Amino acid sequence: MSEPNGVAMPQTTPQYQFNGISSNNTSRGSSPLPQASHIPSSQLPPLKSGIPPSQLPPTRSSVSGLVRNVSQLSVSSQNTPNVSPSKFSTSTPNEEKLRMSELSDNASSLVPNPDVVPVRQYVSSDALNKNIALPKASNINSLPSNTISDTPRAVPSSQLNMSTPSRYFNENGSNFTNVINGSLQSNFRTETPQNFIPMQNSQVEKKSGEHGQNHSGKQTNPTLNYPQQISTFSQSNTNTNSFSRNTPPTANSQLVSTNQLQSCSVAQSNIISNSQNPSPYTFSGVSTLNQTNQTHPSQFNLSQSSTLSSQNTNSKPPVQVPQNTISKPSKPRYPQTLPSNLMQPQIPGGGIPPSSQYNASLHNPNLLSQSQAESSQSYLNPQVSFNNNSMPPNQSFYKPQVGLNGPASLPSSLPTKPGISANRYPAQAQVPLQNPPGQYPQQQQYPQQQQQQLHYPQQQHMQYPQQQQKAQYPQQQQQLQYPQQQKQMQYPQQQHSQTGPVVQSGFNRLWGTDSHDLLQLPNILPTTKVQPPQINLGQDALNKANCSPEVFRCTMTKIPETAALLQKARLPLGMLIHPFKDLNYLPVIQCNVIVRCRACRTYINPFVSFVDSKRWKCNLCYRINELPEEFQYDPVSKTYGDPSRRPEIRSSTIEYIAPAEYMLRPPQPAVYLFLIDVSRLAIESGYLEILCNILLEELKNIPGDARTQIGFLAYDSALHFFSLAEGLNQPHEMTVLDIEDVFLPTPDNLLVNLKDRLELVEDLLKLLPVRFGNTFDGSSALGAALQVAHKMMGPTGGRVTVFQAALPNIGPGAVTSREDPNQRSSAEVAHLNPANDFYKKLALDCSAQQVAVDLFIVNSQYVDIATISGISRFSGGCINHFPLFKSSRPLLVDGFQKCLRRYLTRKIGFEAVMRVRCTRGLSIHTFHGNFFVRSTDLLSLPNVSPDAAFGMQVSIEENLSDCQTVCFQAALLYTSSKGERRIRVHTLCIPVASTLNDIIHSADQQCVVGLLAKMAVDRSMQSSLSDAREALINAAIDCLSAYKFSLNMGSGSSGLLVPECLKLLSLYISAILKHAAFRIGSSTRLDDRVKAMIDLKTKPLPLLLQSIYPDMYPIHNLENQEVIINEEEEPVPLPPRLQLTARCLENKGAFLLDCGDQILILVGPNVSKEFLNEALGVPDYASITDSFCEIPLLDNPSNARLHNFINYLNDEKSYPAPLHVIRDNSPNRIVFLEKLVEDRLENSLSYHEFLQHLKTQVK
Amino acid sequence: MAFNFSAFSYIIALIVDAFLIFFSLFHVIAFDELKTDYKNPVEQCNSLNPLVLPEYILHIVFNVLFAASGEWLSLFFNLPLIAYHINRYRTRPVMSGYGIYDPTSIMNADQLTRCQREGWIKLAFYLLSFFYYLYGYVIALEREHLEQT
Structure with missing residues (x-):
């Protein structure tokens, strides 16, 4: 093993050396990757939010094109923007929270459209999250002081704002068009065209209230400005949401009208907003005001966009100049928002939540706008500029909105909101959450927002805005807040983070009614399969190139920037990988030179950047490497010139046929040895005949080439060797009785060439059941058999398959029965750990010789799997368990036959090693699965099978703030059964996020559960089963608490809030507590329990989830x-x-x-x-x-x-x-x-009771 | 020159402590090698495990001397480490040989950092106690001298 490793990846350390070269920004900026990175994580999230594409598309469709353009533009010009946002965001959590609150408020106002909201809301929430993240930074700058909770960040805001604005200004300032572009870009980045749409009233109000005063001097109405920005964002978000799915054209038109009114107000907006601001002042609590103020300046520049904010200030709604089409008729909003709020409150969890969600989405736009405005005034400004200058652009982008804007949208429009709201909802609704019912009522309020949304809908990232909006909303009114809350449910994190400071206890309470209150969601399970969340890298090409979640999956679709942030999110960070999965499509490359980084030995992958056509920059260590001439040639089109057309660059899962330097010895032949237990218990179970029959049928299908070797060894209290020498008429049996000091009775012919001796092998298989049919030997010398197998296989390596039916009670490695049947249901389970280390040591010896041992356990009594499984666990083998096996039970026989057939014929890789590399700053912490860890990132896998999966925990060791994405690369070097040395490379690229909202909303609940299960197994082995159970429950509590914290809710809130992306976590955890591995109270055989634990460690995620739930x-x-x-x-x-x-x-x-x-x-x-x-x-x-x-x-x-x-x-x-x-x-x-795990079983809690328990624990 | 039992125990402790310093140095280096992939964990554990018990025993031996000579302060100074050693060995993984390091779990990042930190802390402790023993030795001689005069 070591040899291959050395060959494959001799130098891991170099990475670190290169780490020093941290010129990430510059280098990346030049490279394509940076572009991908451009898209702020916040922006990306919307996609991740899991919002079905179908939901999003409507908004996207119109926007998408723009978005793409923008993204491209942004990429080209805007690496910095992204960076800046992130920085800002980090700096100003408070602002974010404020924004969040605003967004929430806005969202609430928007809420009215329940129908649309649900789906879109989710989307929007993501978008909001993303947006928020970006906006946050900006917002933070502006709002910091305002932001209650995060004030620290916010306080500096003025400076921060300055900085961000400066950027923005720079961008914007040069040309309006430029500005517009910038704004568009920013929106796109956030994916929330909506962002542009001024945050709606709520944000404006709040911000205006706070900041308006502060900045009033600059901007006539800072609050207005903020609102505008916010509203713009929110609108965009909401619009996008609504547009994307819900908003029918008509609805859009309505919305548009409202928006227009608002926008008009917005356009003049700033002023109007100011007038409106008063109302915001009333809402003053929202920190967004500050942000808005800061942003306002920029917005003012953008002037039109500001109108949106004015919308937020509903009181003034009407005023607004429709001209500012961009600015949505924010004026109405206040009224609207109020109604919406009212509506939402009225609507209980279900109805209201949707509305709130809508609102949230709307708000989110606002938030986004705010946040963007704040964090990146430039963004806002650009938006504004778009609005002002480019009202056309907006129109173009958001035609519906424009249309709406065009018509003088008056507050009255708000009343008409239903349609508008519907539109909004669509946009918002598109966001994953969907609480349709409540929202419509609110629509009146929402209309404006919706209008904005409509405008923004195209912009994808309503979500961010929503957050901001939420924040605003709360400020505006509690009622608004409710809607927001609902939306918040979707985007809660974002909102929370921003609003956190701003949000007040009353708000929190209102938010408590989130539609995603677990206690009020009896039917939480989606009716279709849960799809893994998408990783959004901001570029379609990169997203497509990314590794399939079936192969490589991370517990988060965004990596936290710092370990502290990860700690706050309370989610496990880790990867699940299924490296040798059977794939339908796998590019295989044979080339003279495999292009790898010279420093860290990373394989070239789609996420590297090309400095020029001759050099590429490693995305793990950032070293610049030369490209070999050969790499210029595209084998598909048979042309030269563009390295990016190479399959290595187009697919992140790829297989190389390795040249000779990857071999330490000639590739080994496929060698199979079968160890067959023929003790009395084994014969009684009757498995031997079935085994021999299947083997006879499948002998020709066993993977291998002309060199394939096979051997058999039976054992009871003695070892029975079978010599299959040439010239024999029938197999020659040799029995060795000395099992304490084993030896091979003959040096040759124990392992024979399968092709040459096929007839003898078949004879043997026919003879075996007869030969041992009358055995009465009750002992089983498994240890001795394994030792001798190790001796036989040592020189070549290969696979040993053990069929074990009885407790190995004699010879080396003998164990005694440790299980007390009376303790099977006790709370404390002993003997989960091996009784001796014989099997582990032998496994390590085997591993060193490239021998893997697979176990088939067909026991009817206790066989101490905990001990004997060591032989497989540390040699990369697999364990199959058929408890109480009897050949007279057709069900078990059927399962055994199918499993065995698959086992014999499936693909196999010999003498394999897998190395997992990750971007500097991350490190692999712990591996889970069956293997031996040879060095910190190298797994020794004597055999690798397509059914084996692995997990690893990842720790963040350095700050990742200068990275926009991180990559993980798993390279599996193996020898195929045909004697080819191959390398299968999987690369996964994940964006980095800097805000708590982003992180929590990017969680992949299924993957989290998969990793938690593995960690819990470790815990139960190292500590105790009750510890592991407690840890699992704590994991659920932590997640909920972290989310609650991110929402910045007080302790007085009721309900059990979860974000959309984690809503099944509690269900899975309550189910896993009833899994055979962790259940207490019901009688579970020790062997079954240990096997269940091993399964949790080694099963691929889909099977794992099916076994849990x-x-x-x-x-x-x-x-x-x-x-x-x-x-x-x-x-x-x-x-x-x-x-x-x-x-x-x-x-x-x-x-x-x-x-x-x-x-x-x-x-x-x-x-x-x-x-x-x-x-x-x-x-x-x-x-x-x-x-x-x-x-x-x-x-x-x-x-x-x-x-x-x-x-x-x-x-x-x-x-x-x-x-x-x-x-x-x-x-x-x-x-x-007993599989109905949601019901109360014996001593275990039902799902509902489990939730009640969680509720008492969540702080 | 007078040479009482206290002084004897201190001079023994001084010599033994020098060995312990080398032990812990070796320990630190070994884990550093593991962390940087220079060594196979199986080999590394095979070389580390035989040294674990000797280290513990040497440490206990001179503490027994301290107890016998009534140097209670020095004994209390060392008691926490003795307790830690005993607990560490009591909770070692299931293994047939001596030692506490298991090659299959040693590469776990938690274990690795824990062992490394343990090595550094012990090294510091042994170094400090080396000078303390030297001081104790001189004091013991001085006391003897005073009693004689």
Whole structure:
């Protein structure tokens, strides 16, 4: 192993050397990557928010083009902007919070459109988050003083603002057009065209109140300015949201009208806003005011945009000059916002939340605008400029908005809001959250916002604005806040962060009604599969090139900038990787020179930057490397010149055929050795005959080439060798009785060439069951057998497959039964750790010789898996467990056969090593999986299989603030079964974020659960099971607390708020506490528990999640379900996923439970006769036997539908899961019912009780 | 020259402590090598594990001398480390040989940093106590001298 490692990646240390070269900014600026980085993380998030693309598109469609342009522009000109925002954001958390609050307020005002809101809201929330992050910085500058909580950051704001504004000014100042561009860019960056749209009233109000006074001198109405900015942002956000999905053209028009009114007001806006500001003053609490003030100047420049802010100041709504189309009719907003607020409050969690969400989205735009304005006045300014100068541009971008703006939008427009609000909602609604109901009522308030939103909708990042808006809203009114709160739910983090300071206890309380209050969401599970969140790098090309989440997945889609920020978010940072997964498409490259960084040995990947056509800059260590001539050649188009067309640059998952320098010895042949337990228990279980039959069938399918070798060794209390020498008529058995000091009875012919001796091998397989059919030897010398296997395989390396049925109780490595059956359900579980280190030491020896040991455990009694699994755990093997195996039980036999077939025929990599590199500043902390860690980043994997997955915890060791993205690269060097040395490289690129909101909203809940499960297994081994359970619960509490903190809510708030992206976390954690690995109270065999723990460490994430929280579907009415077309062009019915509770079961139904490694079907007693006859092929209910494990193929549509559906489920698995049909009155139903993890089981809490417990703990 | 038991225990402690300093130096270097990928963890553990018990025993030996000679202050000074050593060995991973380092878990970043920090702290402690023993030795001689005169 060591040798290959050395070859593959001799020098890890160099990276650090290059680390010193931290000229990230400059270098990156020049390089393409910087561009990607340009997009502020905040901007990106919207996409991540998980808002379905479908939802977003509407706004995007119009905006998208612009956005792209902008992004490009921004890239070209604006590396700095991004950077600055981030810096600002970091500097001014308070502002962010303020903004958040504003956004929330705004959001609330916007809220009215419930319908649109939901989806869009989510989107917007993301966008808001992103926006917020950017805006925050700016906002911070402006608002700092205002911001209550974050004042420290905010205070400096003036300076900060100055700095940011200066940038902006510079950009803007030169030309209006430029400014406009800048603004557009900024918006795009944030993805929130909406951002431009002035933050709406709420922000304006708040900000105006605070800052207006301060800055009033500069800007006639600072608050107005702020509002404008905010409103612009919010509008943009909201608009985008609404546009994207919800806003029908009409709605847009309405919104537009309102917006126009507002915008008009905004245009004049600043002034108007000032007039409006008074109201903001009333809201004064919002720190946004300060921000707004600061931003206002810029906004003023942008003047028109400011009108939006004026909208925020609803009181003055009407005034506004429509001209400023950009500025949305902010005037109405106040009224609107108030109504909206009122509306929202009225609407309880459900209705209101949506509205609040909408509002939030709207607000977010505001927030964004504010934040942007604050952080980047330039951004705002550009926006403003757009608005003013480029009212056309805005119009163009936001045509609907423009249209709206154009029409004199008066406060009256607000009343009409419904339509507008609808529009807004769409935009907002597009944001992931969706609390449609409440929002519409609020629409009146929202209209303006919506209008703004409409304008901005195109801009993607309504979310940020929303945050700001929220902040504003709170200031405006509590009512507004409510809506905002709802929105906040979506974007809560953003809002919270900004509003934090600003938000007051009353606000907090209002926010408590978030639509994502877990306690009020009984049906939290989406009806379709949960899709992994997207990583948004800001460039489509880069996003497409990024590694598939199926292969490489991070617990966050944005990496926190500092360890302190990570600590605040209370989320685990780590990666889950499935490096050798079977892939449908994998570019394979054979070249003379594999291009790698000379310092850190990173493979060239899509995220490097090219200094020129001859040199590239490593994205991990930032060293500049030469490109070999060969790399100029594009093998696809067969042309020279552009290195970026190379497959290495186009795909982040790639496989190289390694040249000779990657080999320390000639590639080994495929060598397989089977160790077969033939003790009495093994024979009684009857597995041997099944094994031999399957082997006979699959011998020809075992991966390998002409050099493939195979051998067999049976053991009980002695070792039975089988010599398959040439010329023998039948295998020659040699028995070695001395198991204490093992030796090989003959040097040759124990491992033989499979092709040459196929007949002998087949004879042996036929003889084996007969030969050992009458054994009564109760001992099993596993340790000795493994030692001898190590001796046999040592020279070549290869795979040892052990079939173990009895406790190894004799010879070296003997163990005694440690399990006390009476303690199976006790709270404290002992003996999770190995009893001796024999197997571990032997595994390390094997690992050094490139030998992996796989275990098939077919036990009927305790076999101490905790101890004997060591042989696989540290040699890169796998462990398969078939408890209580008996050849007379068809269900188990079926599972064993399928698993074994897959095992024998699946791809295999020999003498493998995997190295995981990451950007300087990050380091791999702990690895999870089956392997031996050879050095800090190198895993020794004697064998690698397509079903093995790994996890690693990552720690942040240095500040990442000068990076816009970080990369992880996993390189797997292995020898294929054909004797080829290959390197499979996966590269994952993730943006860096600097605000708590961004981080929390970027969480990938499934990945978090996967990593938490692995960490909990470690904890239970090192400490105790109860410690691990407590740690899991604490993880849930921490997440909720961190989120609450990020919302800056007081302790008085009620409910259990979660962001959209973490809403399933509590569900998964309550389920994992009932998983076989961690459950207490119900009887669990020690072996089963240990095996479950090993599975948690090694299973790929989808299977892991299915084992924690299986998928349940109703299958009795497949004909009524949505249909999709699979790869074979067959229609597959897709029933909705059900929550795992008995509530969802019905007498008349049949339900399928997909647990990953098995599929259970529960048939209710009153299920229709047709279903029984046609789909299941049984005459009546009573004839479903306990061993019904295969649904016959019948020629009728309902049977075909069922088969198609089951095949569809199996397609995602590595091998078809065994099926078990259970009658509702059969004793086996407990197998099904114990999977209903949301219900109360014996001593464990139901999901709802778990939530109640969490609620008491969350601070 | 007078030479009482206290002085004897101090001179022994002084000599043994010099060895302990080398032990902890070796420990620190070994873990640094591990961290920088120069050594295979299996080899490193094989070279470290045999030294663990001797270090603990040497440390306990001169503390026994301190107890016998009534140098309570010096004994109390060392008691925390003795307790730490005993606990460390009591909670070691399951292994058949002597020692406390397990190659499969040693590369865990937590363990690695912990071991490294432990090495540095021990090195500092042994260095300080070296001078303390020297001082104690002189004092013991002085006291003897005073008693004689």
